[in-house]
Amino acid sequence: MQYDRDILDEVADSRRRPEYPKLEVAMGLVVEDRASGFVGDVVRWNHEAVTLRDRKQHLRHFTWKPGGFLYEGKPVTLVRPAQQRTAVRKVTASGSFAADRSAGARVARASRIWVEGKHDAELVEHVWGDDLRELGIVVEPLHGADDLRAAVGEFGPSSQRRLGILLDHLVDGSKESRIAATVDHPAVLITGHPFVDVWAGIRPKVVGLAAWPDVPKGQPWKEGMCDALGVPFEGFWPRLRNQVRSFADLEPELIGAVERLIDFVTLDDA
Secondary structure: OOOOOOHHHHHHHHHOOOOOOEEEOOOOOEEEEOOOOOEEEEEEEOOOEEEEEOOOOOEEEEEOOOOOEEEOOEEEEEEOOOOOOOOOOOEOOOOOEOOOHHHOOOOOOOOEEEEOOHHHHHHHHHHHHHHHHHHOOEEEEOOOOOOHHHHHHHHOOEOOEOEEEEEOOOOOOOHHHHHHOOOOOOOEEEEEOOOOOHHHHEOHHHHOOOOOOOOOOOOOHHHHHHHHHOOOOOOHHHHHHHOOOOHHHEOHHHHHHHHHHHHHHOOOOO
């Protein structure tokens, strides 16, 4: 008996990844991320990710992945344009197109974003500063969140005066999670990341490491990390911060937490 194909060929075919049509990314292209179901139009992209904006103006970043999106209901692989467009626009560190500065700076909104400390504020400004100035949002350091409930009460949040708060180490059972639970107001959103310090929200690859060193419990994380690396604590933060070129150099948990706050404080009330 003769077979048209070898049985091993059939097995190989079954293990081969499916191929999807390629679709060149373009501004305004509406697609759906297959994994999350997030639907939006393309507003920016770089070598690591494409950014979608949904109808509520929320932004999300998605990596380039085979068959990762739906276009008109069918799976496709988004690809970057083969050639650079003739028109060139400056892209900010957050991945968005820079605004035209000729119109002048926007007046600051009443809403605010609070972060725990100076380094948190510097990092948010470093990556999202252009976007925040365009939106009129001011970021202020709390210099500690122990008295968060009282600080929120003094701020006086309202539908016209929203408050977004970014906390370090916001995980179940942490001190920060207990502090966050003391605040309950519809005009206040608290987000956070799982890292003990915002330094760890920077991907270690920016300084050539596969992972940040382990720091013994009870030892200050920043000083312990510098000791483990054999580098002086003084002056390390500015060097680390300045190695961050864009949002792609940050961990996804930190990116998502900050962008949720930006979305929240810029919401227009119906």
